[in-house]
Amino acid sequence: MLPRVLLCGEIEYVQDECKKMFHGIAEVIHLVSDSRSHFLSSFGPGGPYEGTVALYRRNTSSEVVGKFDAPLIHALADTSMVRWIAQSGGGYDEIDVQACKERGILVSNTPRANEDATATATLYLMLSCLRHFSMAERSLRSGTWKTPFNAAQTHDVTGRTLGILGLGGIGLRFAHLAHAFPMRIIYFSRRKAESAPDWCEYVSSVEELCKQADILSLHVPLNPSTVGMIGEKEIGTLQRGSVLLNTSRGRIMDQEAMIRALEDGHLSSVGLDVYPDEPRVDPRLLTFPRCTLLPHIGGESAEAWRTRELQALGNLRAFVLGGVGEDIVPELRTVIGNSTTL
Numbered sequence: 435m436l437p438r439v440l441l442c443g444e445i446e447y448v449q450d451e452c453k454k455m456f457h458g459i460a461e462v463i464h465l466v467s468d469s470r471s472h473f474l475s476s477f478g479p480g481g482p483y484e485g486t487v488a489l490y491r492r493n494t495s496s497e498v499v500g501k502f503d504a505p506l507i508h509a510l511a512d513t514s515m516v517r518w519i520a521q522s523g524g525g526y527d528e529i530d531v532q533a534c535k536e537r538g539i540l541v542s543n544t545p546r547a548n549e550d551a552t553a554t555a556t557l558y559l560m561l562s563c564l565r566h567f568s569m570a571e572r573s574l575r576s577g578t579w580k581t582p583f584n585a586a587q588t589h590d591v592t593g594r595t596l597g598i599l600g601l602g603g604i605g606l607r608f609a610h611l612a613h614a615f616p617m618r619i620i621y622f623s624r625r626k627a628e629s630a631p632d633w634c635e636y637v638s639s640v641e642e643l644c645k646q647a648d649i650l651s652l653h654v655p656l657n658p659s660t661v662g663m664i665g666e667k668e669i670g671t672l673q674r675g676s677v678l679l680n681t682s683r684g685r686i687m688d689q690e691a692m693i694r695a696l697e698d699g700h701l702s703s704v705g706l707d708v709y710p711d712e713p714r715v716d717p718r719l720l721t722f723p724r725c726t727l728l729p730h731i732g733g734e735s736a737e738a739w740r741t742r743e744l745q746a747l748g749n750l751r752a753f754v755l756g757g758v759g760e761d762i763v764p765e766l767r768t769v770i771g772n773s774t775t776l
């Protein structure tokens with residue numbers, strides 16, 4: 435019997451490639467569960483997922499199965515042969531990687547795949563927040579032409595200082611896109627990025643970044659050390675009238691502090707693609723017409739989706755063939771070699 439690979443979330447863009455990639459080496463099966471308990475009880479003998487050694491995972495699967503939190507990972511390790519989870523997406527905050535580490539399950543993600551899409555979305559948010567493009571379009575569509583758009587409250591990009599928090603793939607790509615404009619670009623990362631161009635200045639702390647920037651853009655992954663990283667103190671350190679952009683994860687921001695700063699005008703607007711409790715959007719955010727709000731579509735373009743599906747499946751294929759795939763998430767890189775073979 436061939437080992438089985440379970441798709442927790444559909445492949446939409448590379449179905450033919452998927453068939454070819456696993457032909458003769460693994461049987462690709464689909465999620466049939468309608469609940470978390472059914473999912474977890476289906477890996478045993480005679481169950482629909484018997485013989486599954488690896489999972490492909492999209493965040494959409496959490497609607498049925500829930501997040502891959504510690505209880506799910508432990509149950510999976512107890513009841514199945516699953517040793518690899520290939521997350522489709524750059525963010526893997528819905529998977530408890532520490533629990534995976536304890537149980538010898540490796541996790542890969544798809545860095546690079548949606549760098550361009552997410553950086554472009556961030557650029558759009560920056561321009562829209564400064565020039566109120568989203569508000570202007572809403573006024574046209576509602577039949578009021580330019581009202582309540584008010585040019586006196588909009589601003590050019592020229593001369594602004596863009597502060598980038600996290601110069602990984604997306605942060606760096608955004609820096610390159612923004613460099614087309616006459617602005618100063620600074621960044622803070624845990625360490626100085628070797629790939630940073632000369633014009634992208636390193637500052638030594640988040641505080642310094644907030645002091646100098648009048649547009650702050652967040653590009654760090656969500657993990658226990660980044661939850662609430664931008665809160666009251668950091669927002670207060672930004673200059674009055676600053677703009678905040680977030681295309682990473684909602685919980686990196688303290689949403690209450692952000693809303694208070696919008697209410698008292700300390701932040702002139704925010705451009706968001708992500709929220710702490712998606713798909714719920716705090717209704718208070720909808721009352722600030724100058725903010726641009728997207729429904730977490732930053733990383734979604736046809737090219738990005740295709741690339742991330744291929745990359746995640748490639749990681750699974752490498753695991754099935756050789757016991758280890760690529761793109762293992764940083765927290766688990768030291769585990770390679772333990773418990774990963776079929």
Ligand SMILES: O=C(O)C(=O)CO
Nearest residue numbers: 523524525548732733
């Ligand atoms: O790749 C991800 O994790 C995303 O959230 C894309 O927006």
